[in-house]
Amino acid sequence: xxxxxxxxxxxxxxxxxxxxxxxxxxxxxxxxxxxxxxxxxxxxxxxxxxxxxxxxxxxxxxxxxxxxxxxxxxxxxxxxxxxxxxxxxxxxxxxxxxxxxxxxxxxxxxxxxxxxxxxxxxxxxxxxxxxxxxxxxxxxxxxxxxxxxxxxxxxxxxxxxxxxxxxxxxxxxxxxxxxxxxxxxxxxxxxxxxxxxxxxxxxxxxxxxxxxxxxxxxxxxxxxxxxxxxxxxxxxxxxxxxxxxxxxxxxxxxxxxxxxxxxxxxxxxxxxxxxxxxxxxxxxxxxxxxxxxxxxxxxxxxxxxxxxxxxxxxxxxxxxxxxxxxxxxxxxxxxxxxxxxxxxxxxxxxxxxxxxxxxxxxxxxxxxxxxxxxxxx
Numbered sequence: 001x002x003x004x005x006x007x008x009x010x011x012x013x014x015x016x017x018x019x020x021x022x023x024x025x026x027x028x029x030x031x032x033x034x035x036x037x038x039x040x041x042x043x044x045x046x047x048x049x050x051x052x053x054x055x056x057x058x059x060x061x062x063x064x065x066x067x068x069x070x071x072x073x074x075x076x077x078x079x080x081x082x083x084x085x086x087x088x089x090x091x092x093x094x095x096x097x098x099x100x101x102x103x104x105x106x107x108x109x110x111x112x113x114x115x116x117x118x119x120x121x122x123x124x125x126x127x128x129x130x131x132x133x134x135x136x137x138x139x140x141x142x143x144x145x146x147x148x149x150x151x152x153x154x155x156x157x158x159x160x161x162x163x164x165x166x167x168x169x170x171x172x173x174x175x176x177x178x179x180x181x182x183x184x185x186x187x188x189x190x191x192x193x194x195x196x197x198x199x200x201x202x203x204x205x206x207x208x209x210x211x212x213x214x215x216x217x218x219x220x221x222x223x224x225x226x227x228x229x230x231x232x233x234x235x236x237x238x239x240x241x242x243x244x245x246x247x248x249x250x251x252x253x254x255x256x257x258x259x260x261x262x263x264x265x266x267x268x269x270x271x272x273x274x275x276x277x278x279x280x281x282x283x284x285x286x287x288x289x290x291x292x293x294x295x296x297x298x299x300x301x302x303x304x305x306x307x308x309x310x311x312x313x314x315x316x317x318x319x320x321x322x323x324x325x326x327x328x329x330x331x332x333x334x335x336x337x338x339x340x341x342x343x344x345x346x347x348x349x350x351x352x353x354x355x356x357x358x359x360x361x362x363x364x365x366x367x368x369x370x371x372x373x374x375x376x377x
Contacts, residue, residue, distance in 0.1 A: 025344075026100060033092040037072055040281055044075040053084055060086035064365040069093065073349075080275065080283055080353045087358030094348040094359075095131055098367065101374040102230070102322030103343055111318050112343040114168040115203045119145070120317045127337045128311045129205035132160045136168060136201055138355070153204075154191045165194070169201040179207070179251045195317040196273040211330040213302050217370075218287050221246025223252040224327040225264060225304070226310040226338055228351065228359070229323060231322045236312045237363050239348070240355040243270065243301065248291035255350060260286060262296050263354035268304035272297040277350055303330045309337045322370070 037044075049057070050069070059071055061069050062086075073090030077083075089098070110116065131143040133153040140153040148156075149304045157163055161184050167176045167329045178198065180186075186194065198204075209215075214223045223246065227241035241264040246253040251257040262274035274296050276284035288295045307328045315324060318341070326344040346361050 007270070019375055021231060024206075025105070026096060029095050029345075030092075033095055036279070037076070037092065040076055043079040043283075044072045047075040047079050049084070057086045064368055072289070076280070077349065077353050080277070081356045083356030085126075085356065085358055087351075087360045087361065087364050088352050089348050089364070091318075091347065091349045094346075097321060097373050097375075098348075101371040102319035107318075107320040108343045111321060112169070113201075114166065114340065115201075117338070117341055121287065121314060121338060122313060124317065126314060127331065127335045129164070129208050129305060129337065129339065129352065132156050132163055132204040133207060134168065134203050135195075135198070138200070148193075151197060154188075154195065157194075157204055159351075160204075160206050163204050164207055165198045165202050167199055167201060168203040172307075177252060181207075206328070208339075209332045210337075211302065211332055213336060214329055216252070217243075217292055217294055218246040218248060218250070220249060220251050221259070222329045222339060223253050224329045225301070225307055227307060227326045228348070228362070229311045229315050229324055229326065230345070231315060232363065232366050236315055237360065238308060238311065239359040240265075241266065241304070241308075241349050241350045241356055242354055245274070245289065261350055261354055263302065263351070264301060266304065266308065268301045270296045270299045270301070271354065275350075277353065277356060280349055299309045301334060303328075303334060306336050310338070314338070314341075322374070323368070 020368045054071070057071055057074065058068050061067070069090065073092060074085065074088045075086050078085070104237055111120070113136075115136050117289050118128045118131055121128055133148070134141040134144070134145070134207050139152055140148050142148050142152070142156060161178050161182060163183050165178045176199065178194070180194070207332070208222060210222055217223050224244050226242040226244060230239070238317040242261050244255060245257055245260045245262075247260070249256065255261050256279055258276070258278070260274045260276050263271035265271070272287065274286045274289070276282060276286070287297065290327070310328065311326045314326070318324060323346070325346040326338065327340040329337050329339060329343070331337050350368070352359055358364060
């Protein structure tokens with residue numbers, strides 16, 4: 001009996017030790033979210049609710065969450081789009097409760113590695129940008145994940161020539177990504193410096209050529225559709241879609257890097273207004289792309305239904321992960337291309353601002369019930 005008790009105690013200690021990094025991450029996230037909302041005080045304080053709106057808000061959250069919550073995040077979203085919604089998901093609730101409960105920390109730590117993404121998505125009918133080489137765990141690999149020397153990795157990059165190097169672990173918002181149109185023209189010393197400056201973990205891919213219907217906004221960036229899928233039992237639901245677009249001369253389309261974002265209906269048509277939001281601390285509204293002049297209202301993106309279907313089909317390839325933010329585009333041959341799958345440190349705020357809708361709509365209570373169930377485990 002004593003031996004069994006010791007075994008149980010040992011297992012509990014080991015489990016707590018394994019989860020400690022996840023708990024520390026939550027502490028850092030909590031601090032970051034509190035600082036972020038404090039910096040945006042001027043926005044949410046400018047929104048005054050009527051007594052009826054406050055009652056509707058409190059009643060909604062009591063019914064789906066079992067308790068009242070602060071209203072500042074919902075008022076922040078409304079300060080951008082002018083639309084009152086009780087069912088907006090506060091970013092703090094998402095980052096501290098929903099994502100951590102639905103996405104197992106240990107699995108997420110592994111599966112968020114961009115060098116793993118291509119392996120998970122093979123033979124599923126969805127393209128990913130072609131890998132040239134990978135640096136992972138201090139070792140270089142070719143596209144088939146066969147170990148190679150640094151010299152061979154440089155040769156592969158030179159052969160590919162037009163390449164993108166991005167952090168495979170820990171990168172976000174487009175930071176740390178490098179683009180080279182003529183890698184082969186660099187000197188050997190310059191090539192070695194590129195490898196050195198790319199960091200300890202990176203993936204190099206061939207530059208992607210997108211369909212003209214996507215590149216028309218800004219040809220130097222991929223211009224991706226963000227799809228957030230959530231697994232609820234045997235169902236997979238998705239949040240309102242968003243198209244992210246780069247600006248002239250920029251190679252990335254990330255919102256935090258100065259990109260624009262506009263809501264996309266499930267039939268592929270764009271909403272009327274695009275926003276430049278930065279970190280949710282800037283509000284610039286556009287009816288057409290400021291560089292290309294393309295009008296957003298009613299513009300139709302092709303293959304959106306194929307993108308949605310691909311996101312739902314791919315989700316099951318990520319075990320122990322309940323919610324994923326996917327970045328897709330369409331290539332010049334009209335193939336669905338998965339650029340990235342975001343598992344940790346996702347964001348729920350900007351799709352809600354752009355659409356004036358809650359992220360989960362009528363499924364909000366189901367999502368929160370799933371969170372409660374996972375947290376009890």
